[in-house]
Amino acid sequence: MGVFTRALRNISRKKLRTLLVVIALGFSMAIMVSIPSGILANQTSTEQLIGNFDTTITNLEAEINKTLTLVECSISSGFTEQRGPSGGFQPPGGFDPGNMPGLMTRSVTYLNESTITDIVAIEGVKDIVAIIEKTEGTNQTIQTPRGTFQILVPDYTIVGVPLNSSLIDNYAFLPTNIVEGRNLLEGDSMVVLLSLNNTEYFGVGVGGSVDILGASFTVIGIYEPSDSQEATNLYMSLTDAQTITDLSGKLSRLEVYAVDQSHVDVIVNQIEQLYPEFTLTTYETRLAQLERQQEMYATTLENAQATLSQTQTVAYQEIGIAVVATSLIVLFIMLYTVRERTHEIGIFKAIGFSNGNIMSQFMLEGILMSVIAGVVGVAIGVIAAPLLSSLLLPSATRFTSNSPGMNSPGIGTNLLGIPFTSAMTASLNPQLIFLAFGAMVLLGALGSLYPAWRASRTSPMEALKYE
Amino acid sequence: MSEIVLETDKLNKSFKLGGREVHALSNVSLQVKRGEFVSIMGPSGSGKTTLLNMLGCLDRPTQGVVAIDGVDITKVPEKKLFEIRRNKVGFIFQNFNLLPYLNAIENVELPLESIGKSKEERRTRAQELLKTVGLSGREDHRPNRLSAGEQQRVAIARALANNPAIVLADEPTGNLDQKTGLEIVRLLGRLCVDQGTTIVMVTHDSRMASETGRILALSDGKLLVKEKEGHLMTDKATKCSACGRELPDDAEFCPRCGKKL
Ligand SMILES: Nc1ncnc2c1ncn2[C@@H]1O[C@H](COP(=O)(O)OP(=O)(O)O)[C@@H](O)[C@H]1O
Ligand SMILES: [Mg+2]
Numbered sequence: 001m002g003v004f005t006r007a008l009r010n011i012s013r014k015k016l017r018t019l020l021v022v023i024a025l026g027f028s029m030a031i032m033v034s035i036p037s038g039i040l041a042n043q044t045s046t047e048q049l050i051g052n053f054d055t056t057i058t059n060l061e062a063e064i065n066k067t068l069t070l071v072e073c074s075i076s077s078g079f080t081e082q083r084g085p086s087g088g089f090q091p092p093g094g095f096d097p098g099n100m101p102g103l104m105t106r107s108v109t110y111l112n113e114s115t116i117t118d119i120v121a122i123e124g125v126k127d128i129v130a131i132i133e134k135t136e137g138t139n140q141t142i143q144t145p146r147g148t149f150q151i152l153v154p155d156y157t158i159v160g161v162p163l164n165s166s167l168i169d170n171y172a173f174l175p176t177n178i179v180e181g182r183n184l185l186e187g188d189s190m191v192v193l194l195s196l197n198n199t200e201y202f203g204v205g206v207g208g209s210v211d212i213l214g215a216s217f218t219v220i221g222i223y224e225p226s227d228s229q230e231a232t233n234l235y236m237s238l239t240d241a242q243t244i245t246d247l248s249g250k251l252s253r254l255e256v257y258a259v260d261q262s263h264v265d266v267i268v269n270q271i272e273q274l275y276p277e278f279t280l281t282t283y284e285t286r287l288a289q290l291e292r293q294q295e296m297y298a299t300t301l302e303n304a305q306a307t308l309s310q311t312q313t314v315a316y317q318e319i320g321i322a323v324v325a326t327s328l329i330v331l332f333i334m335l336y337t338v339r340e341r342t343h344e345i346g347i348f349k350a351i352g353f354s355n356g357n358i359m360s361q362f363m364l365e366g367i368l369m370s371v372i373a374g375v376v377g378v379a380i381g382v383i384a385a386p387l388l389s390s391l392l393l394p395s396a397t398r399f400t401s402n403s404p405g406m407n408s409p410g411i412g413t414n415l416l417g418i419p420f421t422s423a424m425t426a427s428l429n430p431q432l433i434f435l436a437f438g439a440m441v442l443l444g445a446l447g448s449l450y451p452a453w454r455a456s457r458t459s460p461m462e463a464l465k466y467e
Numbered sequence: 468m469s470e471i472v473l474e475t476d477k478l479n480k481s482f483k484l485g486g487r488e489v490h491a492l493s494n495v496s497l498q499v500k501r502g503e504f505v506s507i508m509g510p511s512g513s514g515k516t517t518l519l520n521m522l523g524c525l526d527r528p529t530q531g532v533v534a535i536d537g538v539d540i541t542k543v544p545e546k547k548l549f550e551i552r553r554n555k556v557g558f559i560f561q562n563f564n565l566l567p568y569l570n571a572i573e574n575v576e577l578p579l580e581s582i583g584k585s586k587e588e589r590r591t592r593a594q595e596l597l598k599t600v601g602l603s604g605r606e607d608h609r610p611n612r613l614s615a616g617e618q619q620r621v622a623i624a625r626a627l628a629n630n631p632a633i634v635l636a637d638e639p640t641g642n643l644d645q646k647t648g649l650e651i652v653r654l655l656g657r658l659c660v661d662q663g664t665t666i667v668m669v670t671h672d673s674r675m676a677s678e679t680g681r682i683l684a685l686s687d688g689k690l691l692v693k694e695k696e697g698h699l700m701t702d703k704a705t706k707c708s709a710c711g712r713e714l715p716d717d718a719e720f721c722p723r724c725g726k727k728l
Binding site: 010 | 554568581
């Protein structure tokens with residue numbers, strides 16, 4: 001029977017008290033593990049946010065540099081209304097068909113290839129990259145308050161590009177991240193470059209053949225898409241694309257490159273005069289877009305950081321409270337225990353136990369109790385950490401639900417890759433558990449220090465008289 | 468061998484009670500030889516417990532000298548007093564003062580733990596001691612399963628554990644009936660004879676005191692009787708047929724040589 005067994009026996013003697021203390025301390029401990037893990041999760045996702053932000057900015061800047069001299073020409077596509085008694089479409093419900101908009105179908109308008117001749121003649125134009133795009137998929141109608149729309153759910157988008165080596169080398173219209181096979185080259189015909197998503201859809205690999213709109217193509221390479229827009233694109237030569245889509249002489253878009261930036265305005269003016277129906281996009285509008293995006297990013301980031309620091313402040317306060325509560329609980333319960341066992345202290349002293357012996361006896365009991373509480377606390381923490389941290393920390397949901405412009409292509413997708421709130425439920429890390437356990441034992445020792453010291457200083461004569 | 472094992476000289480103890488000084492002990496001078504069984508008698512409040520507390524280093528005198536085994540304990544610093552209690556003194560109390568959550572043998576082992584004896588040594592010694600006090604086979608019983616007399620026997624075994632120079636017993640029979648009380652006092656007497664233990668016992672029961680070798684009387688904090696060896700009622704003193712020691716009337720054995728009468 002040593003001091004340790006005696007401590008254990010004393011703890012188990014007062015079962016209800018020990019139970020209550022252990023539960024109270026256990027919750028303190030659970031708070032000490034859950035909150036930092038919530039914070040760590042927040043921190044990680046904020047860091048990811050910052051990292052993604054940087055990458056996106058770099059990508060955008062690279063894109064801007066490449067397109068300094070670019071004027072993009074296209075004709076905007078839109079929805080047109082199909083109505084009238086013979087339209088074949090009956091709106092549901094008992095609405096007056098006269099007041100109801102008809103079925104809105106998407107109309108795609110192409111440019112004529114002949115426009116190239118006019119534009120190439122404009123002074124300052126260096127190169128023109130002519131591109132055709134056609135999306136294949138299934139039609140679906142959706143009801144909205146503004147009418148019924150027919151939309152296309154894409155299976156794949158055929159992208160026809162000029163396979164001219166000087167154009168390929170100078171301008172970035174082909175994907176760059178080839179994961180298998182090779183990229184398209186000048187002179188390629190009846191071959192196709194598939195995205196990873198396409199290979200899944202068609203179920204073919206490099207060297208296989210794939211049937212596209214009735215024509216058979218050989219898969220020359222596979223690329224990894226850089227954003228969700230690009231994901232369903234398959235690339236082939238412009239002529240092949242025009243042939244299989246029955247769009248000979250038609251184009252979706254012209255990428256007009258000026259010899260230098262100073263010519264861009266003149267070129268835009270000239271094209272506008274020649275083709276007022278064209279939608280023109282230049283570096284300036286791109287720059288404005290970029291700036292808007294940058295602002296949006298900065299705001300999002302600021303919000304994230306503000307919430308993080310707010311969360312941290314709250315967390316520190318709560319951990320502080322848990323720490324103080326733990327020490328106080330141990331302090332009071334041990335003071336009570338010492339008082340209750342005053343007579344026993346007298347006996348120990350009479351028998352010949354030193355102040356040190358008595359001090360270690362009570363210290364050990366306090367520490368042992370906090371060790372048990374630590375184990376219980378880890379258990380509570382493991383079970384309830386996500387709940388505790390979401391209860392005790394300010395919510396961070398606004399990052400996923402409310403971020404402005406999160407759906408803008410090319411940027412939002414990167415950000416949306418990290419759902420902020422789900423990171424909150426990150427599991428407890430073992431280091432943290434270890435740390436909190438250590439803190440618990442330390443606080444147990446700290447809280448027992450004064451009561452144990454008092455016990456050791458009790459006068460044996462007084463103690464023996466105490467009943 | 469008449470070595471003095473316990474000695475006090477002009478021992479004084481006063482307590483301050485609400486500004487008033489209570490003189491619990493005044494100039495108490497006494498000597499106890501090794502192997503003696505001495506009783507201290509006196510009415511309630513006469514200072515018996517106070518004196519015993521001084522002798523056992525549970526409290527410090529206001530003035531005077533207390534020497535145990537040649538050590539003047541009034542010169543021992545407060546922090547070292549536990550060593551005297553640990554090595555030189557064994558206590559027996561009126562209310563036994565056993566730890567309720569330890570069984571008999573664990574209670575007896577406690578002092579042995581304080582002097583750093585190994586588990587095996589403690590067990591062997593405690594078993595031996597329990598046998599000496601007649602409690603073999605009761606090792607695993609907690610105090611609440613022992614009778615009052617048995618509890619006091621455990622307390623005696625515990626007091627003897629560290630081979631103290633002196634055993635101090637404060638009314639050890641106070642919570643026992645007459646018969647059990649006598650058994651306990653006789654057990655103490657036998658230990659005194661068999662093992663040469665020095666015992667100072669406080670009692671206010673002359674029946675118990677008469678079992679001891681010498682009686683000291685305390686009244687109002689002053690020692691009254693310091694005459695010849697023996698008890699207060701020695702008018703028709705009988706003597707031990709073996710060693711010639713004066714005996715109490717109803718002694719069953721000689722406190723000096725242990726001869727059964
Ligand atoms: N701690 C104390 N504080 C104040 N007075 C005390 C204290 N201990 C004992 N006394 C007083 O000292 C006197 C002797 O007490 P005590 O030694 O307990 O007597 P006894 O044991 O003979 O009954 C009593 O008057 C008692 O009130
Ligand atoms: Mg008393």
